Amino acid sequence: MSAQMNDSVEFARLLREHGFRATFGRVALLTALQKAKKPVTVEYVVKNLKGKIDQANAYRAVEALEKKGLVRRIDLGHDHAHYELATGKHHHHLVCDSCGKIADVEIAEQKMERAALRAAREFKSIRTHSLEFFGTCQACTV
Ligand SMILES: [Zn+2]
Ligand SMILES: [Zn+2]
Ligand SMILES: [Zn+2]
Known part of the structure; x- marks a missing residue:
């Protein structure tokens, strides 16, 4: 996957390449994960997006994006999962x-x-x- 993913046009293209519709919510979610620069919770993303996506949709979107390998689930030993973009270098x-x-x-x-x-x-x-x-x-x- 390409290394430079710094705008919504790129995310929209990436989503379509993986069989998703490039909805406003999905693009916003990927952008928020990129900005976080570390694994974050779905709650963090929802709060960060101030109403652009609701919690239930955010969970569904993250799970679907994880299945297609765009998002990676990280277990930091808390009682909830963290997620980060999987488009950068594997680490x-x-x-x-x-x-x-x-x-x-x-x-x-x-x-x-x-x-x-x-x-x-x-x-x-x-x-x-x-x-x-x-x-x-x-x-x-x-
Ligand atoms: Zn990381
Ligand atoms: Zn310390
Ligand atoms: Zn590894």
Whole structure:
């Protein structure tokens, strides 16, 4: 997928490429996820969009976008899911247990999946993977 996705025209094109109608709500949602620059909750997006999309529609949209690989679901160990745009470079996250700071960690997708298949020889293929790291950031260590 192309790296530069910084306007609604690009998002509209991306949506249509993946079989969606480029509705105002979906474009606004993708734009909000891009602006957040970190994994955020659906509630955060809805609040951020100030009425451009309601909560029920936002949940439905995010799930549909996730199925098509435009949005990635991230488990930060809270009781609710976080989401981010999946159109950028594949990465994982390092999360501070104390302050919630999130840093991106790049590990090649193929490398991870090869390692997993080597470790579990009874598996033939991998659909997806999810991996986040949790610990304490520099600022919280002092
Ligand atoms: Zn991320
Ligand atoms: Zn911290
Ligand atoms: Zn990965």
